[in-house]
Amino acid sequence: MSSTWSDNADHTTAGAEVDAANLSLQTSPWTEAHNAAGFVLRYLIPMREQLIHGLGSEPLADECLKRIISHLVAEGFGSHARGRLRDFLMRAIRSAAKTLVAEQAGTSGPLAQSLQVDWSQWTVDAQSWRDQWRAAVLARAWRTLERREHQDRSTPLYSILRWSSAYPRETPTMLAIRINTESDVNVDAEMIARLLPLARRRFAQILLGEIVETLDDKDAAAVEAELAAIGLADAVAKLRNG
Amino acid sequence: MASDPNPAAHSAEEPAGELGWLGHYRVLGKLGRGGMGHVLRAEDVRLKRQVALKVMNKRFSSRPDSRQRFLDEARAVAAVHHDNVVTIFEVGETGGIPFMAMELLHGSTLQSWVAEGKPQPTEWILKTAAQLVSGLAAAHERGIIHRDIKPGNIWIQEPSGRAKVLDFGLALAAGPIDPADARGSVIGTPGYLSPEQARGEPLDDRSDLYSLGVVLYQLACGRLPLPAATLPEQLIRILAHQPPRPDEVNPAVPTALADLIMRLLSKEPRDRYRSATVLAEAIRQVAVDLQQQSQAVARIVVESEPSAKLRVPAKLGGRAGQGGAADQRRTTVKPAWAVGGGAVALLLVGGVAWALRQEPSRPPEPVQPPAAVATVLARTLDVLRLSDIPAATSEVTAGEQARFKVALANRAAAAEHDPRVLNPGARVIAQIATLVRRVDAAGRGLPSSPGFPRKLPPAMIPAPGQSQVIDVDFLTATLEPGEYEVEFQLQSPSGTRVGSLTSVLAIHENLAVTDLIEFDRVRTERRGGADTYVAADADTGFGAGPHLQIHQPVKKADQPAPAKHAYLRFALGPWATRRDTIDRTLLLLTLDTGGHQGKATLTAYGVTRLMGPDWAEKGEDGINWMTSPSAGEIESYPFLGRVELDNSGGQLERQIDAVRLFGRGLDDYLRADQGEFITILLVQTNTTDRPLRVVSREGNADESPAVALRAEP
Numbered sequence: 001m002s003s004t005w006s007d008n009a010d011h012t013t014a015g016a017e018v019d020a021a022n023l024s025l026q027t028s029p030w031t032e033a034h035n036a037a038g039f040v041l042r043y044l045i046p047m048r049e050q051l052i053h054g055l056g057s058e059p060l061a062d063e064c065l066k067r068i069i070s071h072l073v074a075e076g077f078g079s080h081a082r083g084r085l086r087d088f089l090m091r092a093i094r095s096a097a098k099t100l101v102a103e104q105a106g107t108s109g110p111l112a113q114s115l116q117v118d119w120s121q122w123t124v125d126a127q128s129w130r131d132q133w134r135a136a137v138l139a140r141a142w143r144t145l146e147r148r149e150h151q152d153r154s155t156p157l158y159s160i161l162r163w164s165s166a167y168p169r170e171t172p173t174m175l176a177i178r179i180n181t182e183s184d185v186n187v188d189a190e191m192i193a194r195l196l197p198l199a200r201r202r203f204a205q206i207l208l209g210e211i212v213e214t215l216d217d218k219d220a221a222a223v224e225a226e227l228a229a230i231g232l233a234d235a236v237a238k239l240r241n242g
Numbered sequence: 243m244a245s246d247p248n249p250a251a252h253s254a255e256e257p258a259g260e261l262g263w264l265g266h267y268r269v270l271g272k273l274g275r276g277g278m279g280h281v282l283r284a285e286d287v288r289l290k291r292q293v294a295l296k297v298m299n300k301r302f303s304s305r306p307d308s309r310q311r312f313l314d315e316a317r318a319v320a321a322v323h324h325d326n327v328v329t330i331f332e333v334g335e336t337g338g339i340p341f342m343a344m345e346l347l348h349g350s351t352l353q354s355w356v357a358e359g360k361p362q363p364t365e366w367i368l369k370t371a372a373q374l375v376s377g378l379a380a381a382h383e384r385g386i387i388h389r390d391i392k393p394g395n396i397w398i399q400e401p402s403g404r405a406k407v408l409d410f411g412l413a414l415a416a417g418p419i420d421p422a423d424a425r426g427s428v429i430g431t432p433g434y435l436s437p438e439q440a441r442g443e444p445l446d447d448r449s450d451l452y453s454l455g456v457v458l459y460q461l462a463c464g465r466l467p468l469p470a471a472t473l474p475e476q477l478i479r480i481l482a483h484q485p486p487r488p489d490e491v492n493p494a495v496p497t498a499l500a501d502l503i504m505r506l507l508s509k510e511p512r513d514r515y516r517s518a519t520v521l522a523e524a525i526r527q528v529a530v531d532l533q534q535q536s537q538a539v540a541r542i543v544v545e546s547e548p549s550a551k552l553r554v555p556a557k558l559g560g561r562a563g564q565g566g567a568a569d570q571r572r573t574t575v576k577p578a579w580a581v582g583g584g585a586v587a588l589l590l591v592g593g594v595a596w597a598l599r600q601e602p603s604r605p606p607e608p609v610q611p612p613a614a615v616a617t618v619l620a621r622t623l624d625v626l627r628l629s630d631i632p633a634a635t636s637e638v639t640a641g642e643q644a645r646f647k648v649a650l651a652n653r654a655a656a657a658e659h660d661p662r663v664l665n666p667g668a669r670v671i672a673q674i675a676t677l678v679r680r681v682d683a684a685g686r687g688l689p690s691s692p693g694f695p696r697k698l699p700p701a702m703i704p705a706p707g708q709s710q711v712i713d714v715d716f717l718t719a720t721l722e723p724g725e726y727e728v729e730f731q732l733q734s735p736s737g738t739r740v741g742s743l744t745s746v747l748a749i750h751e752n753l754a755v756t757d758l759i760e761f762d763r764v765r766t767e768r769r770g771g772a773d774t775y776v777a778a779d780a781d782t783g784f785g786a787g788p789h790l791q792i793h794q795p796v797k798k799a800d801q802p803a804p805a806k807h808a809y810l811r812f813a814l815g816p817w818a819t820r821r822d823t824i825d826r827t828l829l830l831l832t833l834d835t836g837g838h839q840g841k842a843t844l845t846a847y848g849v850t851r852l853m854g855p856d857w858a859e860k861g862e863d864g865i866n867w868m869t870s871p872s873a874g875e876i877e878s879y880p881f882l883g884r885v886e887l888d889n890s891g892g893q894l895e896r897q898i899d900a901v902r903l904f905g906r907g908l909d910d911y912l913r914a915d916q917g918e919f920i921t922i923l924l925v926q927t928n929t930t931d932r933p934l935r936v937v938s939r940e941g942n943a944d945e946s947p948a949v950a951l952r953a954e955p
Contacts, residue, residue, distance in 0.1 A: 069474035
C-alpha cells in the first residue's frame, strides 16, 4: 500500500488524547483477523437486517446467519479474504440465502410457495445494504465513544456530541442545562465549547478506524472511497474540522 | 495420599489423583473442573488450613500471555477483600503452572439451584442480588471485571446463605469464540455473554451487569432469557433478539423487578445501570417499593436480652425465603406503576446527519401516578413534636427487629392549628421515617433507611395538648453489626422534614447464621477431650457409644424414664494461654439420627471446677450420675447459655455443627482462667418423649461436639 491514512486535522490542546484515538487506525484489517466468526459478529445486525429485508422472514434470516457463523468457525474467511468486508459479507448472506431458499423450494413446507426473492437487490452496492452498513459503522463508533466516556467521565465527549447532535441549535449554555437536567453527566457551557470540537474529531477518527478495519487496504484513497460509498464522506469531513 | 518428602518436585501437570503436592499444598481431593483447569481440595501445610486450590490447565498455561494475565488478575482480585467475593489467600506459580489458593467454602454454587428450572422467591432474589452487586462493586472499583458471571461462578454459602462471587477476572479471551480451538469452542458461557462480549469488543464493568441480569432473569423465571440450542443461535439471539419480560414469563415477578432485569439486559451498555453501585441502589429501591406495597409484615420473636439469644439455623441447604410467607406475599407486591418497555437500543439507521439529530435514547423513568389524597403541607405540622421514651431497643441481634417507641405530641394552641383540622381530607397526616448511620470504629457512614416510613393517619395524631406513643420497628437484616445512630424524622407525607429525634442502637453479630470462617473449632476428639452422658438410673457412664443422649423425659407413671445429661470436655490447647484474646465463642453440636424429632431446649452449664481436668468418660473410672454434678443443684452452676432448636422431621440430623449455642455466659466462661480444660454440662430443659442424640467423638470425630473460638481482631 502506498500510504496509510492519518488525521492531520487535529490541532487541539488535547492532542495527546487524539493521538491515542489514532491507534484505532493502526489495527489490522479484517483479512488478518485471527477469528473470522468472532470478527463478523460485529456486523451481525446489518447482516440480519439485510436478510430480513430480502427474505421477509426473521427465522429464515437467523437460519442463514447460523450457517454463515458455523461456516466461518470451521473455514475462516478462506480464499475470499480480500477487498471490502462489506462485499464479502453481502456475498456470504446472498449465498446462504440462496441455498436456504433452494432447500425450501424442494420441500412442501409453507415457505416453499411464498418465498419470492428478488435477487437483483442482493448486490454489494445495493442501497439498502449500504444503508445498513452505514448504520452499523455509526453504531459502533458511538459505542466506542461512549465506552471511553464511561472509562473517563471527566471528559464526556460522547454526551456532549450526542446531545449537541440532538439539539444542534442550542447554545452551549442551554445545552449544559439540558445535559445536567436530563442526564447524570455534569457539564458547563465552557466545557461544552471546549470539548465539542474535540468530540467531533474524536468521533471522526473512530469512524475512520472502523472503516479501515473493513478494508484490506489502508490507502487513503480507498478509505475515502469507502466513506463516499456508504454516504459518510461529507459528515466525516465536517466532523474532522471540529 | 502419601506425603512426599520433596513436595516441590511434583508437577501440577499430573492428574489430580496422582498429584500429591503443589508447593506447600498437600492435595486432598478434587473439587471440580472448569474451562481453565482443576479445582482441588488441599491443605496448606504451613498454616494448617484447608483451601480450594485452583490450578490452571496445560492448555492455558502454555500461552505465556494467558499465564501472565492469570497471575496478574488473580493478584489484583486477591486485593479485593469483601464478604461477597471469594477470598484468595495466595497466587503463585510452580513448574510453570499458575495456581491460586482460595478459601474453602461450604455450600454450593447457584448452578444447582437454577438447574431445577424453578423460579425463586422475589425476596431471596433481591437479597442475593444485593450481595452479588456489592461484591461486584468492590471489584469494579479496583478496575477488575469478572467477564464470566454465571450461576456456576456464584457460591451460596451454608448455613448463612451468603452469596460469593467466584473466579473473578479469569476469562482470558477477547471474544466468545476461541481462536486457538479449530472447532471454534466458546470461551465463557454462551447464555450469559453480554452483547459486547459476543462482538469481541473491549469490556467494561457493565458487561458484568448484563450477565448478572441473565442470572437474575433465570432466578426469577426458571429459564434463560434467550435460550438457544447451538452456539451460533445463542450469539444471534444475544445480539439481535429481545427476551420476553420476566413478568410475562412468570406473572409472579413484580413489575419493578422485571424492569430492573430488563434494564440490565439492554443490548447497549449505556442503557444499563451506570455501575454496580448505582444498581445496588436500584435493587434497594425495588425492595423498598415492594415492601411498601406489601401489607404482610414479617414478625420476628424478639427476646428481652438480645445478646443472650441462642438460635439454631434452619436446615442446612434450606433456601431462605423459599415458601412460607415470602411466597405468599409474592402475588401481592406488583407495583401500581409500570415502566413501559425495556431500554431502547441505539442502533442508528440513517446518514450521519440524520443520526446525529436523534435524541439520545434513555431508559424510561418510572412515573408515579398522581396522588389521590389531599396534599398535606409541611408547615401545617409545625405543632407536632417527637420525644424519646426510655422503652426502646438499644441492642439487637443482626437480622432481627429493632423496636423503638417515640412520643408524638400535638402542641396546637387552638383547634385551627390542629393538623387534623387543617388537613381534613388527608388519609395520612404525617409519617415517621427512620434513618440509621453507623458511628462506631468502622467509621461514620452515610445514613440509610432500613425500612419504609411509619404512616400516621389522623387517628394516630393526638389531640391538641396531648401525646401519643408510637411504635417504630424496623428489620436489621441489611445492616452490618456495629453501633448506629438512629434518627426518627417526622415528615409530611411527601417527605419534607419537620422534626427529628435521635437514639442509638447496637447491632450484634448473629452467630446463629454467620459463617464461622474466622473461628477455630476445638472438638472433644482433640487429645485430652472427652464426651459422655449419664443417666439417672444407671451407675455407669456411656462414653463409649457413637452418640450422646440428652433427655428430660415426660413423666409417665407406667413408663418411667431417666433424665440424661451430657458432659463435654475440651482441651483448649493454645487457647488456654490466650484466653484474654477471645472475642466470641460457640458450642457446636451435630444431631444424630434416631433421636427426638421436634422442638427441644438445651441448657449449658460450666462444671470445669466441679469435675476437675481428669474425669474419665468410660471404663471403671468413668463418671456416672452419682459421681457427676448431675446429682447436685444444677441451677447453681455457672449458666452458659440456652438454645431452642427445632428438629422437626429430623431436619437437623447429621447437619454438621448445626446446633449453635452462644451468648455472653459462654464467652465469659471461656475467657476465665481455668487451665487447659473446660467441661460443659448439657441438660434438656423441656420435656420430650425421646432423648436428643448428639454425635460423639466415638461416632464421628469430625462431627463431635466442638467449641468454636475467635480471637479479637
